[in-house]
Structure formats: structure tokens, C-alpha cells
Amino acid sequence: MDAKDLATFEAVARLGGMGRAARELNTVQSNVTQRVRRLEEALGVSLFERSRTGARLTPAGERLMPYATRVDALLDEAGRAARDDGAPRGTLTIGSLETTAALRLSPLLASYVHAHPGVDFVLRTGTTAEMVERVLGRELEGAFVCGPVVHPQLVAGPAFTEELALLSAPTEKTLAAALRRPDLRLVILRAGCSYRQRLEELLARRGVVGLRRLEFGTLEAILGAVAAGLGITLMPRALIGPAWRGGQIRAHRLPAAEAQVQTVFVRRRDMLPSSALLAFQKHVTKGQTK
Template sequence: MDAKDLVTFETVARLGGMGRAARELNTVQSNVTQRMRRLEAGLGVTLFARSRSGARLTAAGERLMPYATRIGVLLEEATRAARDDGAPNGTLTVGSLETTAALRLSPLLAAYARDYPKVDLVLRTGTTAELIERVLDRELEAALVCGPVSHPDLITTRVFEEDLALLSAPAERSVARLLARPDLRIIVLRAGCSYRQRLEELLARRGIVGLRRLEFGTLEAILGAVAAGLGITLLPRALVGPVWRGGRVAVHRLPAADARVQTVLVQRRDALRSSAMSAFHDLVAGRRRSRDGTVGA
């Protein structure tokens, strides 16, 4: 068994067939089939259950799969490390909360593109839970998520702080009366959204549980639903400044313990930090340094 065996095995398992794997690996199907048969013979186990529709993993194949995936990642990182001469270049894929992208990233991304024109920066948005999972799965080199985050495989850098606010329809001026409404509903993004979790925790501490939820896919849809009186939500106060001043929603301040939230940059502890990633890290850390004179750990 060698590294190429495991790379081929992972490709067949991921794509579900020898022919599909051969096309991705730019070879012929007979080469893939022969390599997999030699691998099975060498291990003394059957890795695939073959059928006309393709190939699926056996129990032995399932046990081997994590190692094959790890080998593929290590080979890719080794190639990138060898080619990385210290000048940021290539593709950098990072993630961000949608709110952070809207509030904070535009000037940072513009500065990054200006300073490092040889880097192709790819930004993916999602919820905190989704982004952390993608970093752990090595689909993202790093992600800006709601903190704090505690995971043995991750390192974090605190980069921003936001003040959250409770948002309601313009007619609702009293938080106490608002929360006492029997038809109160919360308007949130999908499960895994950190602000959704914080809103539910905030209400639970006040004895309000079991509320109906309305889920929307975008921040604009959430703000529109709140403005229409369909329910309440929790978002960074700075994000809704123009909306608030336009009178579309009422913004209710919260105690500091409920309002203050960190945005942190998370990365895998064992992942290669490319020159492009180091430059991005230094940029967001430098942003924080210029604001309060300190650098996140």
C-alpha cells in the first residue's frame, strides 16, 4: 500500500464508482480497478461492494476511509508547503458569518486584494456551526465565527466585538410588553446560527421558552419580517443602523452581559498556515490592534 493507492481509494469511495474516479484522476478505468484489487489483496479484505450502479464501501472500507482522506490532505499540504516561497499567492478559501461580511470585511478584503494581487481569495458564508465544521473538515483554511469557541483541534484569534440588539416592529417600544405577548415569535436563520442560539438563551433566562420560530435564509428577509410585525430577532446593532434610522424597525438595547459578543478567527491547530493565510490572519489581527492597541491570541 502506498499513498497513491489511498488517494485512488478515496476518490472511488467519494465518487461511488471506478469509472467516475478514473475520469477525475485522468486515467483509464482498468488502471483504477487493478489498483483497487491489488490494494484489497495486500490488505486481505474487501473494500468495495461492486454493482452495476457503482461501488460502495464495505465495513472494512469505512474503517480505512478516514486514513485515506488524511493522506490526501497531507499530500496536498506538502505540495503547497514546498511551493510556498513566502510570497502570498494561490487560492485562499476562508469563511465568515454573513453579518461579519456585511459589517467588517469590505475594507479588509479590499486592502488584502490590493496588497496581495496574486492571491485568489474565496469567501464562503454560513452559520457558526457550519463554518466550524468546514474548518475541521479542511474545506476552509479559516473562518470568522461567533465566539468564544473551545475545541481541541482549533486555535482562535479574537478580532472583533459587536453589540447585539433586540429588534421588533416599530410600534413595539417596551421590551417588557413585547416579551409578554402571548403570540411572540422569533425570526432567525437556520439551525447553527449563533445569534439564534443567543436569542433563545436570552429568552430562556427570562422564563420564555417554546416560542414558534420563523426561519429565513437572508438577513434582509429577517429584517423585512421583523418590520412587518411577524416577530423579533437578535442582530448586531451596527448592522441595522440604516434600517433603524429609517424607522423600519425598533431597536431595543440590552444589558452589556447579553449584548456583547466576540467574533473570532478559527483555524485548525495542525493545518499548514500558508503565506496567503498568514497575511490574512495578520490583516484581521492588525485591524483589532489599530482599534484597541492589542493583538488577539
């Protein structure tokens, strides 16, 4: 069993067929079939159930798949590490909460890219759960997520501190009045959003449970729904400055223990940070002290 055999196995499993894997690997199907058979012989198990429509993983193949994916990622990391001479260059892929990207990252990214023109920066956004999963899966070098994060495979460090506010339509003069509405609903992002979880916990402490939910895919849609009186949400106060000052939304202050939330930057503990990532983290820290 070698790395090429595992890479071939991973391609067949991911694409569902020997022919499709051969096209991706730029080789002939017989080479793919030979490598898979050699791997099966070395392990003493059948890895695929073959049919005229393709190849499907056996239970043994499903158990092997995570290791094949990990080896492929490690080989890619090894190549990047060997080529990394200390000068920030190459592709840097970072994840972030949508709120953090909107509030904090635009000026930092602009100055970072200007300072390090050899870096091709890629930013992915999503929920805390999505970003953590993608860091663990080595798809991202690191990500800004809602803290605290405690995981044996991750290193987490403080990045930003936000003040959260409960948002309602402008007609709700007080937080208590907003929570007394008989048709109250939560206006939230999809599952895995850390602010969604915090909102539900905040309301539960006040005896408000079992509310119906309205899920939206963007921050703009959530703010629009709240302004229209469809429900309440929880967001960083600074994010809704223009809407709040313009009277489109009412921002209700929360006790400090509930309002303060820390955004942390997470990366894999066993993954050597690239020079591009180290420069980015230094740039973020420097930007915070200005």
C-alpha cells in the same frame, strides 16, 4: 498501500463507481480496479460491494474513508507548503459568519487584495457550526465565527467585538412589550447559527420558551420579516443601522453581559498557515487598530 491507492479509493467511494472515478482521475477503469484490489489485498478486507450500478462502501471501507480524505488533504497542504516561499500568493479560502462579512470584511478584503495582488481570495459564508466543521475538514484555512470556541484541534484568536440587540417591529415600544406578544415567534437563520442559540438562551432566562420559529436563508429576509411584525431576532446592532434609524425596525438594548459578543478567527492547530493567511491575519489586526 500508498497515497495513490488511497486517492483512487477515495474517488471511487465519493463518486460511487470505478468508471466514474477513472474519468475523474483521467485513467482507464482497469487501472482503478487494479489499485482498489491491491489496496484490499494489502489490508485483508473488502472495501466495496460491487454491482452493475456502481460500488458501495463496506463497513471496512467506511472506516477507511476518513483517513483517505485526510491523506489527500495533507498531500495538498504539503505541496502548498513546499511552494510557499514567504510571498503571499495562490488561493486563500476563508470562511465567515454572514453578519461579519456584511459588517467588517468588505473594506478589509478590498485593501488586502490591493496590497497582495498575487492572492486569489475566496470567501465562504455560513453559520458558526458550518464554518468550524469546514475548518476541521481542511476545506477552509480559517474562519470568523462567534466565540468562544474551545476545541483541541483549533487555535482561536479574538477578531471583532459586537454589540447585540434584540430586534422587533417598530410598534413594540419596549423589550418587555415585545416579549408579551401572544403570537411571538423567533425569526432566525438555520440551525447552527450562534445568534439563534444566544437568542433562545436569552429568552429562556426571562421565562420565554417553546416559541415557534420562522427560518430564513438570508439576513435581508430576516430583517424584512421582523419589520413586518412576524417575530423577533437577535443581531449585531451596527448591522441594522439604516433600518433602525429609518424607523423600520426597533432595536432593544440588552444588558452588557448579554449584548457583548466576540467574533474569533479559528484555524487548525496542526495546519501550517500559508504566507497568504499570515498576511491576511496581520492585515485584519492592522485594520482594527486604525
